[in-house]
Amino acid sequence: MKLYRRPSEFAWWVTNRAYFLFVVRELTSVFIAGYGVVLLVLLQRLAAGPQTYAAYLRFLASPGMIFFHLVALAAALYHSVTWFRLAPQAMPVRLRGRRVPPPAIVAAGYAAWGAISLVVVWIVLRGPR
Amino acid sequence: MVGAAVTLDVFRYRPEQSAEPSFQTYEIPYREDWVVLDALNYIKDHLDGSLAYRWSCRMGVCGSCGMMVNGTPRLTCSTFLREFYPRAVRVEPLANFPVARDLITVLDDFLEKLVRVRPWIVREGEQPLTGGEYRQTPGELDRYKQFSMCINCTLCYAACPIYALEPHFVGPAAIALAQRYNQDSRDEGGLARLRALSTPEGIWACTLVGECTTVCPTGVDPAGAIQQAKLAAALDWLRRVLVPWRNR
Numbered sequence: 536m537k538l539y540r541r542p543s544e545f546a547w548w549v550t551n552r553a554y555f556l557f558v559v560r561e562l563t564s565v566f567i568a569g570y571g572v573v574l575l576v577l578l579q580r581l582a583a584g585p586q587t588y589a590a591y592l593r594f595l596a597s598p599g600m601i602f603f604h605l606v607a608l609a610a611a612l613y614h615s616v617t618w619f620r621l622a623p624q625a626m627p628v629r630l631r632g633r634r635v636p637p638p639a640i641v642a643a644g645y646a647a648w649g650a651i652s653l654v655v656v657w658i659v660l661r662g663p664r
Numbered sequence: 665m666v667g668a669a670v671t672l673d674v675f676r677y678r679p680e681q682s683a684e685p686s687f688q689t690y691e692i693p694y695r696e697d698w699v700v701l702d703a704l705n706y707i708k709d710h711l712d713g714s715l716a717y718r719w720s721c722r723m724g725v726c727g728s729c730g731m732m733v734n735g736t737p738r739l740t741c742s743t744f745l746r747e748f749y750p751r752a753v754r755v756e757p758l759a760n761f762p763v764a765r766d767l768i769t770v771l772d773d774f775l776e777k778l779v780r781v782r783p784w785i786v787r788e789g790e791q792p793l794t795g796g797e798y799r800q801t802p803g804e805l806d807r808y809k810q811f812s813m814c815i816n817c818t819l820c821y822a823a824c825p826i827y828a829l830e831p832h833f834v835g836p837a838a839i840a841l842a843q844r845y846n847q848d849s850r851d852e853g854g855l856a857r858l859r860a861l862s863t864p865e866g867i868w869a870c871t872l873v874g875e876c877t878t879v880c881p882t883g884v885d886p887a888g889a890i891q892q893a894k895l896a897a898a899l900d901w902l903r904r905v906l907v908p909w910r911n912r
Contacts, residue, residue, distance in 0.1 A: 537679040538762040538770060547825055550735070554825055557873045621872065625891030632803040 560617050563610035570607040573600075619644040668694040670745055671752035672703055674715065677763050685763070687754075688712075694749055700740035701729050704755070704767075717767035724881055727817030731767050732756040737822035737879045758822040774818050777834050781842035781861065786853025804849040811844035811889055813882040820876035820886050826869055833869040834861065836876035836886030843889040846896070855900070862897035870894075 544550065548558040573595075580591040594600060622644050623637035669691050677685040690707050698706075701719055708715050719729040722741045729740045734754050745753060761769035791798075820836035827833050842861055846854040861867050870890045877887040903910075 536764060537683070538764060539677050539679070539683075539685055540762050541759070543828055547828065551875070553875050553878065554873065557825075557871075561871065621874070621891075624874075624877075624885065624888040625872075626895060627888070627892070632801075634806070 560614060563614040566603075566607040566610035567614065569603070570611075573603075615648070619648070668750075670694040670703070670749055672700075672707065673752055673754040674704075674707070674767070675756040675763075676715075676766055677757075678714075678765065689752075694745060696744075696746050698745050700731070700733055700738070700743045700745065700753060700755060703745060703753070704740065715767075716765045725815060727815035730758050730817045730819045730822070732759055732822065737819035739817060739819070739881045742881065758818060760822050760824070760828045761818070769818075771818060773831070774816075774821060774835065774837070777838045778816070778841065781834065781838050782853060782857055783838075783841040783845060785845060785848060785851045786856070787850075788852045798850040800849055807849075808844045808847035811840050811847065811884055814841055814844070814884050814886075815882055817881065819879045819881065820884075823875040823879040825873055825875070826871060830865075830869055832865040834866050836870075836890065837884075839867060839870075839893060840884050840886035840889040843893050846893070858893060858897055858900060861893060862900075867893045867897060 548554045577591060577595075580587045619641050623640040626640070628635040628640055670693075672690045672692060673687045674690060675685055676688045690711055692703055692706050692711070695702070701722065704715065704717055704719075708717075717729070717731070719741065720726040721728070724739055724742045727739070730737060731740050732738075732755070733740060733743050734748060735756075737758055740755070755767065757763045757767045757769045761771065761773070764770050814837055816837060818837065820840075821827050824833070824836055827835050839861060842857050845851045846857055867890050870887070872887055872891060874887045877885045880886065
């Protein structure tokens with residue numbers, strides 16, 4: 536029997552909206568990794584002394600870096616929202632033998648996110664002691 | 665709607681005539697209550713008896729008539745022409761599988777993978793007949809019932825870009841069926857099954873595109889099954905690292 540194998544499509548991820556959104560979700564990690572690198576460099580400059588640190592802060596205030604941070608923020612938000620939306624699929628919760636409705640699991644995720652964010656805001660705004 | 669017609673562009677592959685496939689266009693009468701499979705049967709009965717395709721039950725149970733309908737994996741017995749009319753309908757064999765003839769794919773790869781996950785109840789020892797049946801509560805049934813609805817139609821493999829890129833991937837339906845037995849209170853093979861699947865070709869190949877779940881005609885949610893298996897495998901690994909003396 537002579538079988539026909541269809542050639543694989545190079546641009547498979549633009550053939551379908553769901554594939555495209557998936558690839559966008561995966562690509563957000565690149566910006567989040569980039570943001571991680573910026574934070575690590577910031578720490579290194581802080582350790583190197585006040586002048587180097589001030590110079591790095593000036594670099595961060597440049598329009599290009601502000602644009603990068605806005606893109607990274609959008610990427611992080613998109614990734615987080617899709618992550619919370621998928622949580623009930625990956626982790627169905629049962630209470631007293633019954634399935635917890637998926638929207639409740641999503642809501643619990645957002646609630647935990649909000650609570651942890653509030654703690655972070657409190658630590659940051661408290662300032663140095 | 666008497667006299668209306670609809671166009672079907674059908675994938676043809678006849679290896680004895682040409683090594684390359686082609687599309688053949690058929691004009692058929694349009695009927696509002698016809699599904700794509702009815703249209704194919706009309707072509708086979710009245711226009712071209714050489715068209716080859718699989719079908720059996722016509723009611724979404726047997727899982728034989730899966731094809732790409734306008735680029736999406738669908739059961740042709742439950743895809744109405746009216747969804748596309750008056751546009752033409754393009755019918756192709758399910759993506760990601762080799763084609764034997766026209767709309768017929770070769771499913772050997774899927775069947776081999778299905779057997780590999782041991783989709784049956786594994787017991788370490790059977791209890792004696794005097795022990796009675798293996799009883800289950802409605803709650804225990806509910807844990808796996810959704811995954812047991814799989815009809816092996818392989819639409820999920822056709823929808824999965826990971827399977828297209830990485831043919832060694834065990835794939836959505838096989839893992840969902842593994843999870844169906846892992847969640848069954850009568851089964852004792854869960855840990856072995858999970859460890860066999862916790863490989864780069866198994867659950868970890870999945871990056872949660874989620875299209876398998878979208879196209880599933882019986883609501884199995886293979887994407888959910890794979891993520892749940894990932895969680896169970898990660899917890900098993902953690903337990904083996906934290907309490908190595910309790911390893912089995």
